[in-house]
Amino acid sequence: MNFDTDIDHSLSVLRSGGLLLYPTDTIWGIGCDATDPQAVAKVYALKQREAAKSLIVLVADKRDLLKYTSQPDPSIFDFLATVQKPTTVIYEGAIGLAPNLVNEDGTIAIRLVDDPFCRHLIKRFRKPLVSTSANISGDPAPAFFSQIDPRIKQGVDYIVQHRRDDETPRQPSAIIKWNSGAAPTVIRS
Numbered sequence: 572m573n574f575d576t577d578i579d580h581s582l583s584v585l586r587s588g589g590l591l592l593y594p595t596d597t598i599w600g601i602g603c604d605a606t607d608p609q610a611v612a613k614v615y616a617l618k619q620r621e622a623a624k625s626l627i628v629l630v631a632d633k634r635d636l637l638k639y640t641s642q643p644d645p646s647i648f649d650f651l652a653t654v655q656k657p658t659t660v661i662y663e664g665a666i667g668l669a670p671n672l673v674n675e676d677g678t679i680a681i682r683l684v685d686d687p688f689c690r691h692l693i694k695r696f697r698k699p700l701v702s703t704s705a706n707i708s709g710d711p712a713p714a715f716f717s718q719i720d721p722r723i724k725q726g727v728d729y730i731v732q733h734r735r736d737d738e739t740p741r742q743p744s745a746i747i748k749w750n751s752g753a754a755p756t757v758i759r760s
């Protein structure tokens with residue numbers, strides 16, 4: 572299956588409120604429409620994860636941060652230009668996303684993706700995607716497609732073909748909390 576056909580199948584699933592198993596700029600993830608509360612609830616159920624534990628949102632463009640956060644600090648872009656690995660940032664003032672994605676304090680974890688497949692998919696979908704590691708909550712995150720639990724594979728509506736055979740070592744993203752006017756707080760390096 573070619574790249575464009577994979578994107579088309581993924582878009583069909585996302586538009587119908589379904590779940591994807593897909594490669595990201597870090598590890599394989601479970602994804603859905605980040606604006607659809609029912610789809611987000613399916614992700615929590617599949618992972619057997621407490622709804623109080625947040626999920627990451629992927630966006631393809633800096634402008635998306637302006638759309639899904641109420642007051643992003645413009646200096647975040649300078650900071651992100653200096654990081655060496657994919658970095659998820661916790662922003663204050665989440666807006667326009669599924670309410671069950673937003674933390675009780677109004678924050679949301681968002682990552683600008685570099686991966687060509689993810690960027691293309693998000694740009695064509697025109698909405699952000701949920702991304703959470705492709706594992707049952709509490710189990711180790713799989714490094715490769717071949718390590719993903721069969722329950723996860725059976726629980727999604729579509730498994731992306733792209734990069735299934737890729738054995739390049741990848742790790743979860745770094746996570747920071749952005750503090751306007753102060754140094755970011757490192758949650759995971």
